[in-house]
Amino acid sequence: MDPIVRFQNICKTYDGRSQVVRDLNLSVERGEFLTLLGPSGSGKTTSLMMLAGFEMPTSGEIYLDNKPFSGLPPHRREIGMVFQNYALFPHMSVGENIAFPLQVRRLDRQEIVTRVRRALDMVQLPGVIDRKPAELSGGQQQRVALARALVYEPAIVLMDEPLGALDRQLREGMQIEIKSLHQRIGVTMIYVTHDQQEALTMSDRIAVFNGGVIEQLAVPKTLYDVPANAFVAGFVGENNLLRGRLARRIGDEGEVDMPGIGLIRGRLGEVAEGQPVVLAIRPEKIALGTGSCPPGEGNRLSGNLIERIYLGDQTKLTIQLPDRQTVTVKAGSLLFDAAEGPVNVSWAPEDGIVFAA
């Protein structure tokens, strides 16, 4: 199937010197929920703004339905947009806000009334139609913004950290709601966040941005289980990144030499022998053995338990290795009783991944 949107060799610089987006190539599939995930300043908003028409690419072209797009002014692009600060018109009531895009399109009055009601029902906000935005809570305002962006049935809806201003509980509720809305109406959604948990929860695919380039574009599970490089491994989910040197390749595994610790085995990414590498291992994949309790099979390291953090359902333990690197282990809350001092950790070789440093 043809992609609905295609960024082709897009570069963007604001000041002529620093490249905010570098040679971006990205295809967005029709109807998918694509998330742009990345640290602050990585170019996510800029990419979105170029698609919406509020910024011009310095070079390259954006295609919508295979037609070049960059000559079109924003108001002719038929792209819905939800902003972090909601951007509701403060002088209009909720109903007038949602009716605005329909009035712009000169629909007849009866049709507008029907559609506004339907949109409010869709975001589960009946009964606020005559209120002003300022009389609503943050979560309600964001629902209105969502309704306004969807009511004229654009093919694409962009959202730039729409839940950033909400508290955690509300945010999680809205994540699920937006996701199910997406599944119900089949609109293409492009969503920006720097919250990796949010990205994993909501997305069909995630593009991980870093310094203006896409480090990896994949479905959430692949991103989590098979990160393409050390950056993605460190950014998506929690990961221990242990530094060493690749000593030997054995099939699709490699042996990493860590001075003072020994050889550790892991799955190989694209690295050559002798190169400095990082080995990524997730905290929840590490087993902890204390005192008399024997460690598991595979890679075995000994170290010192130096910190315990109680998380309620889990305990987060920090262990210092002989070369002063630390590993974090997540384990059941029972382990909160573990005494500080010498411990063993172990994990299966296939759970660790070796990347070029």
Added chain:
Amino acid sequence: MTGFPPTPAQKAGRLLLVVFGVLFCLFLIGPILAFVPMAFNDVAVLHYPIQHFSLRWFRALFASSDWSRALLNSFLVAAGTTFLALLIGVTAAIGLWRWRSAGKDALMVLIMTPMIVPSVIGATSMYFAFARVGLDYSYVGLVLAHCAFAAPIVVVTVSAALQRFDGNLLRAAASLGAPPLLTFRRVTLPLILPGVVSGAVFAFAISFDDVVAALFLAGPDQRTLPVQMYMRSGDLFDLVIAAAATVMLVIAISLMAVLLFVRRGDRLRQTGAQGAAH
């Protein structure tokens, strides 16, 4: 306000403030209060107390073709000035607001010059300049001159309103399909309206109040009310001038009322918005 009862020194200070305030107000509006009642006096001398209440001076004002023409001229010129100053001032303010780069402050100061440079300088220069292009002794010339004084204040009031305007709303409107002019009419203008109305009030007042530019630039046909008053101020037995002053005062008070109304509404809206946001 502190919660403590005031000390004697504070009480004395407060009393002094009240006394000073009253005296200052008397100084400002005392002459006006003394002059205006003359317009209602039946006798043709500046004399107290008023003997017979009468509207004869007002009747004379509206009956005289000179005076009523002057009143009409003042209104026409002020209306034209307000319209033109709004057109220029609002667009300039929005342009400045959207301007990201340096040089903005310098430009702002440049725009303010007509407010700072003595108006007699502006008026004389315009007199000579307009004479060259045949705009002296014309409505257009007078409106242009008043506009030079009035447009900067519109820029100031509208800029102040724009400072509280969220630029994201323009993007939101565009993403919803609204072309720029529609966005201006339905989103920008309603939200900066208090600034626009204040600017309009000031522009109208500046034009209505002007003597200097009108003396230089108005011919007999364009003579405005203040100029007419100035010309007739020598005649102590013709109190039409007091009636004219009263009319001007009423207009000024109406303008002030509009201003007060706009400010109040604006403040209510602001506190309302803040109150609900928390």
